[in-house]
Amino acid sequence: MYKRQQPYCQAKSGDAKHVGGVLVTGQDANKPVERREPNADMTTEQFKEAYRNKLYSLYAKTLEAASDKEKYLTLASLVRDEISRTWLQAKKLRAQQQENQEKQVYYFSIEFLLGRMLDIHMINLGLKDTCERGLRELGIELAQLREEEEDPGLGNGGLGRLAACYLDSMAALELNGHGCGIRYRYGLFEQQIIGGAQYEFPDDWLKYGYYPWEYRAADEAVEVRFGGAVRLQANGRIVYIHENYEAVSAVPYDIPITGYHNNTVNTLRLWSAEAELAKQACAAGQTDCRNTLQYKQSLESISHVLYPDDTYHEGKVLRLKQQYFMVSAGLQNILRDFRKMNLPYANLPDKVAVHINDTHPALAVPEMMRLLVDEAGLSWEDAWDITVRTMSYTNHTILPEAMEKWPEDLFRTLLPRIYMIVHEINERFCRELWDKYPGNWEKIRHMAIIADGYIHMAYLAIAGSHSTNGVAVLHTDILKKEVLHDFWEIYPQRFNNKTNGVTHRRWLLAANPKLASLVTETIGEAWLEDPCRLQDLTQYAxxxxxxxxxxxxxxxxxxxxxxxxxxxxxxxxxxxxxxxxxxxxxxxxxxxxxxxxxxxxxxxxxxxxxxxxxxxxxxxxxxxxxxxxxxxxxxxxxxxxxxxxxxxxxxxxxxxxxxxxxxxxxxxxxxxxxxxxxxxxxxxxxxxxxxxxxxxxxxxxxxxxxxxxxxxxxxxxxxxxxxxxxxxxxxxxxxQYYRQGGYNPWDIYHSDPRVKRMLEKLVDGSLSSDREDFRAHYDSFLHHGDQxxxxxxxxxxxxxxxxxxxxxxxxxxxxxxxxxxxxxxxxxSSDRTFAEYAAEIWRLNEAAISCQDGCEQPGFSPIAKRLGTMLQ
The missing domain is CATH 3.40.50.2000 (Glycogen Phosphorylase B;)
Incomplete structure (x- = not known):
């Protein structure tokens, strides 16, 4: 047993206090801070009785007769009940926030790689110890039930897991925020290795639905339009009429995101593409039910899979549809809520922050313009000012192939009104560039949003937002000095760094409970809400x-x-x-x-x-x-x-x-x-x-x-x-090598016998009976420059x-x-990262942060230093 240490992050004065690990001062510090205790009052006996009753009500079975899947769903249903009670209060609070006109942030991402939710909900609600103990007394192991939960197929890699971590931190810090994405029917794919090679199979994670972690909200569905044509109508002012379009119903499914021991429940809203059979059949003038069903399947394919293969035309069309579908549905929903405040649209940036996570949601810029100009009747100038002040953008790459761009012809056909808006944005942006660089056509062409038959999404996101951030100090430096240098020159105030983070609650507390227990036993539990306090472990190194x-x-x-x-x-x-x-x-x-x-x-x-x-x-x-x-x-x-x-x-x-x-x-x-x-x-x-x-x-x-x-x-x-x-x-x-050359992989091949031996084994039959199996690797290293x-x-x-x-x-x-x-x-920790976003980009009230003693760390932003960061 190791003695507990006193927390080293202390408030400087009596007018400051910690909220969710963030030191809040000033006017916010004077508000009563209610640190609500989790549901620690449920006894083991009460849990066991509730569990038996829930199992009987769901399946009319005894413990002995129930399957592991049924036992898991029974436990998850009990947790859902507790979430629902808390979520109802959270929704009432959100309604009050809207009445009080508090700012909300909406995080748009093509991926949200959540992982299993049962464990993290039990931890956040303070139920895990009671549930685990009660189940064991019933002869059930919690670990065995956890294996029955499907991983939701809503993401693939770091981008989606980062978005999930940020949702966790948003709720843990009690910030007013929500995620917005797509409810993929099959996710990416299930990988199987057959004969040593990857084969892809549908990830049927929704085979039994996503009960109990999602709530369908069909009454809040919106319509998203593709194709068709746009005509102008003059009626005192120019009005754009979109007609003969293909309509898709975007139906929201809400997933609760619980905060750690604070009774906060935020929302991840995922949109599913659905078609109304009768309406579509009538609109298309079809009488053959088979054709109607095929048409329905075509529309609903928008939300079937993550990252359709875009090496062919149909895949490109589907990817672009997905991206517009997500932002159009999400922004329509946001503006519908904003209108309930009865405020002029000029106030939108003070009440709403829309964040673009990578370029996939970059169409939020022209879609916001469409909604403000075409539907709200604002002038272009006013709508553009509102859009830029509302939008912010995170760039996640410097790889040229990942700098997303769309063929202009495809874009124009699929999204005719959005194309017109992007074209106008480009024209005005290029005029701005002409004023700054008169006569420098090559520079303007290089920076144009539409150039050489393509629409450049990163450029659109930068031009249409007030903030562009990189995700590590080096990455941001390369963006400013290399990849996006020209944009940094004209918008230096928009560029900033926000180094990524991960939630310690899932990746240490939940994933490694024995280590987490040892840490708590050694330095106390303050690190759970203020992860900088992990540094107290250094004295035990x-x-x-x-x-x-x-x-x-x-x-x-x-x-x-x-x-x-x-x-x-x-x-x-x-x-x-x-x-x-x-x-x-x-x-x-x-x-x-x-x-x-x-x-x-x-x-x-x-x-x-x-x-x-x-x-x-x-x-x-x-x-x-x-x-x-x-x-x-x-x-x-x-x-x-x-x-x-x-x-x-x-x-x-x-x-x-x-x-x-x-x-x-x-x-x-x-x-x-x-x-x-x-x-x-x-x-x-x-x-x-x-x-x-x-x-x-x-x-x-x-x-x-x-x-x-x-x-x-x-x-x-x-x-x-x-x-x-x-x-x-x-x-x-x-x-330097990329700019000036000077590297020849053949030099290493001839000078290092180890390298020569390895490369030859790729093609001499040592690793495969087919000597051509790894020829592509051999060629990429020696004949294609070892990129x-x-x-x-x-x-x-x-x-x-x-x-x-x-x-x-x-x-x-x-x-x-x-x-x-x-x-x-x-x-x-993503708590630190997200608090930086909240304070420096979105300007949320809850992120008013004051400096703390002993948290200096050179090389990082002032806000990071003020969050109780590690001592060197």
Missing amino acids: DDAAFQKEIAEIKRRNKQVLARIIQQKNGIAVDSDSIFDVQVKRIHAYKRQSLNVFHIMDLYQRLLEDPDLPVWPRTFIIGGKAAMGYYIAKRTIKLINSLAEVINNDKRIRDKIKLVFLANYNVSLAETIIPAADVSEQIPTASREACGTANMKFMMNGAVTLGTLDGGNIEIREAAGHSNIVTFGLTAPEVL YFVLKDFAAYVAAQEIINGKYQDQKVWRRMCIHNIAHAGWF
Whole structure:
């Protein structure tokens, strides 16, 4: 047992107080702050009685007769009942907020990767201990019921998980906010590995509905229009009439987002595309029911899958439809609520903030203009001023292929009125550029929203919003100096940085409960609402007893993952080996291939010397490749082909194992991340915007092995240079190569025999009977210039892996590193990030933040310093 420490973040004076981990001062501090206790008054006996009654009312079954699915739904229904009672109060509060005209934020994202909700709701409502104890007395294990819950197929990777973390923090900080997205029927896809290769199957996560976590609100449906034509009608002023369009009904489904121990329930509103059969049949003049049903399926395909394959025309059409469908439905809903305030539209930016998460919702800019000009009757100038002051935009990439753009002809046909508005925005923007750069046609063409037959969505988002932020210090710097430099020159006041964060409540408290309990036992529970207080753990970094407990928790987590690997892959792995983990979307710039090349080299060295002094290593890789991304799918095949060779070679005495875990999702991540020793964060420097997986691993005591890119740089600054292992080219060096050339991968091929040997094994039949299986990789490295500098960084990466091997063998040093990573992870909580958004971009009242003593950290924004960040 470790003594509790006094919180180090204290208010400066008596007129300040903490609300949800944020220090509130001034007028807000004088308001009564009600810290409502969770539902800790329910006894175990009351829970058991309620559980039996709910099971009987739902299924008319006894405990002995009920299936695990029915037992799960019974528990979830009880939790839903409690949420509903709290949510009703929250909706009444929101109505009061509208009457009081308090500002609301709406977060638009194409993805919301929520993960399973039962556990997090029980934690937030203060019910988990009672439920778990009561179930056990009934002979039921909570862990077994949790496995019955489907992961909602509402996202894919970091973008969607970030949006989910932000919703969690918004509710935890009691901020007035809501998410807006699409209710995908099949999500992305279920990944299965057959013959070592990825195959995609529908992710039928809604097969039984999303009961009990969603509420259909059909009475609030709106209409979204596609195609048709626009004619002008002069009636005192020019009116735009949209006719002969295809109408889709957008029906909202609301998912509650609970706040941690504060009785706050916010809303994630997801829109489903639906068609009214009778209306559509009548409008189309059809009499054949078969045609009617086909038409219905065509309309409703808008909300069927996340990221339709856009390598063909129909897929492009569907993606563009999705993006407009989401923003049109969402903005119509927002303005409908705003009108209830009985305020002039000029007040909209003071009462509403609309945030564009990446370019997918960028059509919110012209759609807001349409609603204000065509439907509200405002002048263009007034509508534009309102739109810009209401909108804000987060850029998540610097990759050219991810800078979304749409063919002008497709856009004009599908969205005729929106095209007219975008065209007008572009004309006015180009006139602004002409005034600033007279005669410089090339610069204007380079910055134009419409150019060379394409509409550039990032440019539209920047021009139509008052804030553009990057998601890591380096990323924002590259945006300003490189990728969006021209826009930064004309709008320097609009650019700012908001380093990403992850919610410690899911990624530590829920995912790693034994570690969370040890942390609370050691420093007290204040870190749950004020994660910067994790830094109090630093004083125990050299404590032998604390180190031992940390190591034992890690080993137990590794044993759990080892059992899953045995069940899923049939591979026995050593829980005492180093668990070296790289789990993320499969993409060339994330460089799973660099990881593979090191494994190939280590395997070869072990063949040459089985007594090589290396600690046994289990390499774990997971992630999905986009359906149309050929080389990424071949990378998965390469990983599994190499695994087949290594895992069956007795000559290396099980010194290394390689495992690819299929269908990586939030639930699998919640098992993998707490078990990881090494966190592989190895993208080409300058290519990764930030990353959030690095923060989740850090929070669970893994040591980052990474390039100096994105959030890795800030992790190094926070945890200390000695508690992370970095390698490879820096971002300036990479950008210099991109600008001026000077790198030839053949030089490395001829100078490093390890590289030559590895590359030849790709095509000599060593890994596949079909020598062409990995020809694309071979060619990309040697004949296509090694775009992501895999060969260039190989020697440095191998050297970094040697450092990892050496440090791990000194367990006292390794455990100290792990503890420092946990202790300094608090700054990377999404609570900090979201409070920065609220205070600096959206100007929400609840985010009036005052400086605290002892929270200085160079290199970060003033608001971050004032949130109780880590001491160096």
